[in-house]
Amino acid sequence: MNEKILVLDFGGQYDQLIARRVREQHVYAEIRGYDHITADEIEENGYKGIIFTGGPNSVYEENSPQCDPVIFELGIPILGICYGDQLMAHLLGGQVKSSEACSEYGKTRVFVTGSMLFEGIPEENVCWMSHTDYIAELPEGFRTVAVTEKCTCAAMEDAKRKLYGVQFHPEVNHTVYGKQMLYNFLFEICGCRGDWKMEDYLEHSIERYRRELAGKKVLLALSGGVDSSVAAVLLQKAIGDDLTCVFVDHGLLRKNEGDFVEKTFRETFGMNLIRIDAEARFLTKLKGITEPEKKRKIIGEEFIRVFEDEGKKLGKMDILAQGTIYPDVVESGKGDAAAIKSHHNVGGLPDVIAFEAIVEPLRELFKDEVRKLGERMGLPHQLVWRQPFPGPGLAVRVIGEVTKEKLDILREVDAIFCEEVAGDGLENMTNQYFAVLTDLRSVGVKGDARTYGYTVALRAVTTDDFMTAEWTRLPYEVLEKVSNRITNEVAGITRVVYDITSKPPATVEWE
Ligand code: XMP
Numbered sequence: 123m124n125e126k127i128l129v130l131d132f133g134g135q136y137d138q139l140i141a142r143r144v145r146e147q148h149v150y151a152e153i154r155g156y157d158h159i160t161a162d163e164i165e166e167n168g169y170k171g172i173i174f175t176g177g178p179n180s181v182y183e184e185n186s187p188q189c190d191p192v193i194f195e196l197g198i199p200i201l202g203i204c205y206g207d208q209l210m211a212h213l214l215g216g217q218v219k220s221s222e223a224c225s226e227y228g229k230t231r232v233f234v235t236g237s238m239l240f241e242g243i244p245e246e247n248v249c250w251m252s253h254t255d256y257i258a259e260l261p262e263g264f265r266t267v268a269v270t271e272k273c274t275c276a277a278m279e280d281a282k283r284k285l286y287g288v289q290f291h292p293e294v295n296h297t298v299y300g301k302q303m304l305y306n307f308l309f310e311i312c313g314c315r316g317d318w319k320m321e322d323y324l325e326h327s328i329e330r331y332r333r334e335l336a337g338k339k340v341l342l343a344l345s346g347g348v349d350s351s352v353a354a355v356l357l358q359k360a361i362g363d364d365l366t367c368v369f370v371d372h373g374l375l376r377k378n379e380g381d382f383v384e385k386t387f388r389e390t391f392g393m394n395l396i397r398i399d400a401e402a403r404f405l406t407k408l409k410g411i412t413e414p415e416k417k418r419k420i421i422g423e424e425f426i427r428v429f430e431d432e433g434k435k436l437g438k439m440d441i442l443a444q445g446t447i448y449p450d451v452v453e454s455g456k457g458d459a460a461a462i463k464s465h466h467n468v469g470g471l472p473d474v475i476a477f478e479a480i481v482e483p484l485r486e487l488f489k490d491e492v493r494k495l496g497e498r499m500g501l502p503h504q505l506v507w508r509q510p511f512p513g514p515g516l517a518v519r520v521i522g523e524v525t526k527e528k529l530d531i532l533r534e535v536d537a538i539f540c541e542e543v544a545g546d547g548l549e550n551m552t553n554q555y556f557a558v559l560t561d562l563r564s565v566g567v568k569g570d571a572r573t574y575g576y577t578v579a580l581r582a583v584t585t586d587d588f589m590t591a592e593w594t595r596l597p598y599e600v601l602e603k604v605s606n607r608i609t610n611e612v613a614g615i616t617r618v619v620y621d622i623t624s625k626p627p628a629t630v631e632w633e
Pocket of ligand 1 (some may be wrong): 334418510511512513514552588625628629631632
């Protein structure tokens with residue numbers, strides 16, 4: 123059996139990120155809510171270590187999330203992060219207080235002293251902080267192993283009992299030696315071997331879905347993007363022909379995309395694929411709609427209706443499968459986390475769905491993990507490394523009302539941009555690049571005549587998880603060529619601009 127780590131979630135937004143950081147070190151991590159597992163179960167499951175996540179509460183508040191103190195006596199190494207650190211101190215007899223004067227937010231200098239947790243890490247380094255509460259008094263048996271200018275206990279340990287706590291967040295990239303700290307915890311303290319591989323996740327998932335979906339007919343919404351493609355192949359491996367993939371061509375796809383998807387899945391994968399031409403249906407629903415969230419909801423709802431209609435033709439379909447990945451879940455609002463944008467495949471679902479259940483096999487994974495999984499399953503490189511494309515398609519890249527005329531213009535512009543970026547071998551420089559048709563018209567001149575046309579924006583971003591992103595510094599020469607081609611070849615465009623905003627504060631898509 124694979125060794126595994128328990129990530130005990132106290133309501134923070136980084137539980138999946140912590141799990142992913144552990145998986146990156148080839149140790150399997152399982153996430154459980156603080157009130158969804160008992161100390162007995164923890165013992166029975168044979169975890170090599172436990173990580174307590176952060177959380178938005180204060181430990182001394184009534185009803186704040188807590189855990190059974192028996193957990194500290196199981197002899198399993200524990201690493202508490204932020205709230206998890208404070209909770210450990212609180213439950214073991216220390217004291218946690220709140221003080222604006224001690225609060226720290228963002229990159230913070232930290233000074234560490236000899237601890238197994240900080241093995242191989244310079245004494246002075248930089249970590250990421252986000253707290254107002256702090257540990258004012260250590261529990262018995264503990265000693266301080268890191269401080270910052272404001273925080274007298276930025277990390278603590280009771281090495282004898284293998285209990286460790288850090289006030290900062292080792293899981294975020296801003297904590298420069300965070301990876302090393304987690305490595306130390308997993309390998310030096312918990313004694314992990316690190317022999318978990320993506321194949322294990324794959325086998326695990328296939329087995330799980332074979333069992334859970336036995337005898338069920340599953341309908342999968344295939345968009346042709348990386349996520350739904352990987353989900354489709356995974357489920358096909360689990361349940362074979364009980365999976366039917368429905369590809370809704372909503373008329374909001376990029377140039378030639380519909381044909382490419384159909385060909386790939388029918389011919390390469392021999393899948394049970396149905397392509398539905400629903401352009402008219404979607405455009406009618408979107409007529410006169412300008413508000414981005416409304417567009418998303420309408421598209422999400424229409425997707426489901428189309429599936430239902432198709433499902434009726436197919437006979438009884440029990441389950442709806444979707445390629446939702448973890449960042450979609452967070453951004454649509456997980457628990458108390460504020461909703462940033464409703465992704466069509468999570469937040470926009472209508473209340474009444476005629477399926478028994480929804481299954482989302484990639485819900486725990488980040489984009490790069492999904493790609494790895496795709497490669498392991500033998501999906502072609504071109505598909506696995508295809509840039510992401512939002513479910514609502516070009517509707518969120520046409521600002522304002524969506525019309526066929528605008529979509530056709532955008533398709534041409536986008537194709538030119540993509541052609542030039544790929545043609546110049548710049549695909550490795552950027553993780554997503556596309557054009558946006560703004561609702562802004564401006565004056566131009568062509569020959570001797572005055573023109574009045576749309577402004578198109580080009581966007582390219584560099585990122586590894588799409589939670590944050592930098593705008594890509596594409597060479598000026600390429601941008602110049604793209605701009606010339608667009609204004610020469612696409613009627614109706616008078617101006618081309620380049621988006622130089624990172625995420626945050628902007629999102630990748632404009633709507
Ligand atoms: P944002 O705009 O949220 O984009 O910064 C992050 C990544 O998610 C994609 N995206 C979506 N994907 N349904 C999807 O399946 C959606 O509604 C959606 N909105 C954005 C976006 O293209 C980027 O890769």
